Amino acid sequence: MTEEKIKLSTQNLNLWFGNKHVLKNINAAFAENKVTALIGPSGCGKSTLLRSFNRMHDLTPDARIEGKLFLESLDLYDKNISVTQVRKRIGMVFQKANPFPKSIYDNINYGLKINDIPQGDRKGIVENALKESYLWEEVKDELNKPATRLSGGQQQRLCIARTVALRPEIILMDEPCSALDPISTLKIEDLIHSLKDKYTIVIVTHNMQQAQRVSDKTIFMYLGDIIEEADTAELFNNPQKELTQNYISGHFG
Amino acid sequence: MISKKTGAFLGWFVLLLCTGTVCFFLGIILADLITKGWPALSWEFISSGPTEGMTTGGILPAIVGTVLTTVITAIFAVPFGVCCAIYLNEYAKDTSFSRLIRASIRNLSGVPSIIYGLFGLALFVQGLSLGTSVLSAGLTLGLLSLPYIITTTEEALRRVPASMREAALGLGATQFESIRDVVLPAALPGILTGVVLTLSRAAGETAPILFTGAAFYITGTSGALNQEFMALPYHLYMLSTQHQAIEQVRPLAYATALVLLIVIVLLNLTAFYIRYKHRNND
Amino acid sequence: MNTRVRERYDAVFKLLFKTTGMLVIAVLGGIFLMLVWNTVAFFIKVSPVDFITGTQWNPSGSQASYGILPLVVSTTLVTIGAMLIAIPLGIGTAAFISEYAGKRLKNFLKPAVEMLAAIPSVAIGFLGIVVVGPGIAALTGQPNGLNALNGAVLLAVMALPTIVTIAEDAINAVPASYREASYGVGANRWQTLVFVTIPAAAPGIIAAIMLGVGRAIGETMTVLMATGNVSAFPKGFFHSVRTITATIAIEMGEVPYQTTHYFALFAIAAVLFLMTLAANLAGEYFVNRFRKYHAA
Numbered sequence: 001m002t003e004e005k006i007k008l009s010t011q012n013l014n015l016w017f018g019n020k021h022v023l024k025n026i027n028a029a030f031a032e033n034k035v036t037a038l039i040g041p042s043g044c045g046k047s048t049l050l051r052s053f054n055r056m057h058d059l060t061p062d063a064r065i066e067g068k069l070f071l072e073s074l075d076l077y078d079k080n081i082s083v084t085q086v087r088k089r090i091g092m093v094f095q096k097a098n099p100f101p102k103s104i105y106d107n108i109n110y111g112l113k114i115n116d117i118p119q120g121d122r123k124g125i126v127e128n129a130l131k132e133s134y135l136w137e138e139v140k141d142e143l144n145k146p147a148t149r150l151s152g153g154q155q156q157r158l159c160i161a162r163t164v165a166l167r168p169e170i171i172l173m174d175e176p177c178s179a180l181d182p183i184s185t186l187k188i189e190d191l192i193h194s195l196k197d198k199y200t201i202v203i204v205t206h207n208m209q210q211a212q213r214v215s216d217k218t219i220f221m222y223l224g225d226i227i228e229e230a231d232t233a234e235l236f237n238n239p240q241k242e243l244t245q246n247y248i249s250g251h252f253g
Numbered sequence: 254m255i256s257k258k259t260g261a262f263l264g265w266f267v268l269l270l271c272t273g274t275v276c277f278f279l280g281i282i283l284a285d286l287i288t289k290g291w292p293a294l295s296w297e298f299i300s301s302g303p304t305e306g307m308t309t310g311g312i313l314p315a316i317v318g319t320v321l322t323t324v325i326t327a328i329f330a331v332p333f334g335v336c337c338a339i340y341l342n343e344y345a346k347d348t349s350f351s352r353l354i355r356a357s358i359r360n361l362s363g364v365p366s367i368i369y370g371l372f373g374l375a376l377f378v379q380g381l382s383l384g385t386s387v388l389s390a391g392l393t394l395g396l397l398s399l400p401y402i403i404t405t406t407e408e409a410l411r412r413v414p415a416s417m418r419e420a421a422l423g424l425g426a427t428q429f430e431s432i433r434d435v436v437l438p439a440a441l442p443g444i445l446t447g448v449v450l451t452l453s454r455a456a457g458e459t460a461p462i463l464f465t466g467a468a469f470y471i472t473g474t475s476g477a478l479n480q481e482f483m484a485l486p487y488h489l490y491m492l493s494t495q496h497q498a499i500e501q502v503r504p505l506a507y508a509t510a511l512v513l514l515i516v517i518v519l520l521n522l523t524a525f526y527i528r529y530k531h532r533n534n535d
Numbered sequence: 536m537n538t539r540v541r542e543r544y545d546a547v548f549k550l551l552f553k554t555t556g557m558l559v560i561a562v563l564g565g566i567f568l569m570l571v572w573n574t575v576a577f578f579i580k581v582s583p584v585d586f587i588t589g590t591q592w593n594p595s596g597s598q599a600s601y602g603i604l605p606l607v608v609s610t611t612l613v614t615i616g617a618m619l620i621a622i623p624l625g626i627g628t629a630a631f632i633s634e635y636a637g638k639r640l641k642n643f644l645k646p647a648v649e650m651l652a653a654i655p656s657v658a659i660g661f662l663g664i665v666v667v668g669p670g671i672a673a674l675t676g677q678p679n680g681l682n683a684l685n686g687a688v689l690l691a692v693m694a695l696p697t698i699v700t701i702a703e704d705a706i707n708a709v710p711a712s713y714r715e716a717s718y719g720v721g722a723n724r725w726q727t728l729v730f731v732t733i734p735a736a737a738p739g740i741i742a743a744i745m746l747g748v749g750r751a752i753g754e755t756m757t758v759l760m761a762t763g764n765v766s767a768f769p770k771g772f773f774h775s776v777r778t779i780t781a782t783i784a785i786e787m788g789e790v791p792y793q794t795t796h797y798f799a800l801f802a803i804a805a806v807l808f809l810m811t812l813a814a815n816l817a818g819e820y821f822v823n824r825f826r827k828y829h830a831a
Contacts, residue, residue, distance in 0.1 A: 271625075374787070375569050
């Protein structure tokens, strides 16, 4: 336990949207090559916390952040840091699959292109990313098909492929299965398992069964506070706080 | 006392009458221009210049002039307007600066076209010494078109879902790259529709080109940008009010009006086609 | 391209976009400055009191006079005439389209209104000369029909699409619950329209009218071609008039640069600007009121 390397962490993180205090003095750490689940009722700030790591709030006009976020020892909100580099190192998969209205190939190729991956390497990377995302067998013959014609589950796996193609260190997943059917959901959960060898994954989920199935660690949040964090099995079997107990037993949320 | 039922019928009838009158206006405009313009319309009319003091011949130079000014208008107003709309929709927060821009746009769209003509005269013809020319007139119409292009472009940008921007940014694209590669392509059909509709309006405008370069008659079909030019709407104005033999050239005026109408209708149909095709692709 | 270069591009383009925003402000500022500057130059030579109260506009007479009153009265007269025609027709049509027309009829009527809006003003002015003018002449026994009434009819046609479109939006924006409440107490469609929907949409309809007024005041070509342009104090709808816009259009082409007459045309343009601005601001005020009212 103690030799775990901390990949991502926050220090006294506070975040406001206008006058609304959404994250309250958050101190959290995320271990390398582990899957950490963020759970909690709607509005508890779990997605907001997730999106602050890759600086997705930068464009929200009334968002204000205090405190520090670190990628290893790198201060993510340092003035001299490159936001685009941060987002390349910390990839993100969104709640609703959002493929570009381009071909399957171009969806993955886009990130390679803007990040200046040599032309000759791209084809291999695209193929690899699709294989890593369990999508290759389904689409290998129609890479030029518009991505919007794929099914919802396939689209979400494409979005994961698009992200892993850039070899990020961390993948943030914001309720990636909330819009999917159970079979697609299982496929993605399988995928998450296989990805954790290479990546550190933080996943926001509403679904407590899912948190138990996919994650090593779980953080329970409530109204902008971290209530409890522990190894997943520990948190679900032996919660220390009454609030956690109530939430995981379905009393609210 | 009229009964409730009769009252309702009368009300419906009055509204129907109003609607019928509006349609009648449109009908009479189209019918008159088409029935009287059509006989004077010929290939020769649109492919040759005016002859014998404009009592015979065609309107080729006016068509060329209108196309040229409209092209200048587009070259000037489209990039300018699209960039401004991008600023407003993608970058601007709700500050006093962005509110001032929006207020300016609303005001500009209400400024009478003749005042644009005066401004074009003061700024382009005299101030920048461009003279009365295609360039001055095109730029003046460009200013007039600006608020419409900005408004329609911003609307098109607003319809692009935020998730598209996030997808690009999440892959490490800069904001400019996400706009260039994702937002603009997705908004393109909407932007094009607005641009074509705006240009069709500009092509039919007369007041802004009165003092900025439109001429009654030029020899040949000169395409020089620093020369005065003939334009369809101005030509129609001159033929119908200023010509020494007004009754004699009336058929030519009708044919000119019909050509102008056809140009405008074609541009409008293009815009509707783009809109329609895009809808089917969704 | 490495990240640094890409981010440099990002910053440069952000600045470029922002600059175009500033330029838009500059365009309006430029128009405003031009009007003020030349108006001041005019007031140095002619007293503002003479300008505002003068009843004669005759810049090229031996005793040049620069009274704007006949022009303002002409513009007002033609605009009022246009509104007398366009307001009932416009609101009636808007109400018919949104409350009575079926889907197929709507699909015909809405493009028809858009088509009417697309017709260039010069073409409508032309029809004022060849259709409306002779018609008025035949009905009233005058030698020609180029008068204020003709201008009013044409301006009504020009303003109608604006009024219909915005009024229809306003009527459409009235929540269905209002109508349902009215039907619920036994009102029929007509009573609901007159006593519930139209009053609820009133601010939006007033906005439509004000924007139509703005359109009519600023319109040049139709009035230039169809009102006869006699520069005298207007006596009524059957007399020829000359609006502010027509005066600028006629005289600007011939006046020498930077003479009193030249400045005078900018001064009347400034008055025109203020008149349309007032109408448009009033329209905007009512649009906002309507939005706030229904956002709640």
